[in-house]
Amino acid sequence: MVVVDVQNDFCEGGALAVAGGAAVAEGITRYLREHRAAYDVVAATQDWHIDPGPHFSDHPDFVTSWPVHCVAGTPGAELHPGLDTTGIDELFHKGEYADGYSGFEAHACGTGDAGAASSAASSAAGRPRDLARWLTDHGIEAIDVVGIATDHCVRATALDGARAGFAVTVLTDLTAGVAPDATERALAELADAGVTITDSGTPS
Numbered sequence: 001m002v003v004v005d006v007q008n009d010f011c012e013g014g015a016l017a018v019a020g021g022a023a024v025a026e027g028i029t030r031y032l033r034e035h036r037a038a039y040d041v042v043a044a045t046q047d048w049h050i051d052p053g054p055h056f057s058d059h060p061d062f063v064t065s066w067p068v069h070c071v072a073g074t075p076g077a078e079l080h081p082g083l084d085t086t087g088i089d090e091l092f093h094k095g096e097y098a099d100g101y102s103g104f105e106a107h108a109c110g111t112g113d114a115g116a117a118s119s120a121a122s123s124a125a126g127r128p129r130d131l132a133r134w135l136t137d138h139g140i141e142a143i144d145v146v147g148i149a150t151d152h153c154v155r156a157t158a159l160d161g162a163r164a165g166f167a168v169t170v171l172t173d174l175t176a177g178v179a180p181d182a183t184e185r186a187l188a189e190l191a192d193a194g195v196t197i198t199d200s201g202t203p204s
């Protein structure tokens, strides 16, 4: 499973709040409590901006430019407290100096259970492990994608996952979108790209 950007700034009260964000955090926690054993590994991505250029704007259009959010090392960039992180194997950061919509642009932080080993392997290889490499190293061929926001980072992550050859499923009830029309378009685009669109089957 890939949990995308369930961070304080994307939940209610955050700098770029998405309606339903906190409920997604709690929904993923409930779902993983029941289903964690069905997943070999769980990765979580974080938008982690240092200087992302025009991704930040004082006059954001909420399409390609945004208010300042998820600044590296700030509380807004932390995972939402409603998300239970105990079952998460590795954290991936993205967007330090770019938009960073896709989790497949992210690199492992070496903070998970397998962190020490993966960090050592990364430095030995001379570069941090990206998400595709990490998944492949764990023998993963199929991923479920959940998180925030359906019409932006979930969309980009699922599309890149499909392009990278993974069988991708988006569990829509464990996602939240910025705009309803853009979310509908994103789900249609994902379905066209061969991504399975379904729900988790977990009562909310």
Ligand SMILES: [Zn+2]
Pocket: 047, 049, 055, 066, 069, 070, 095, 099
């Ligand atoms: Zn961002």
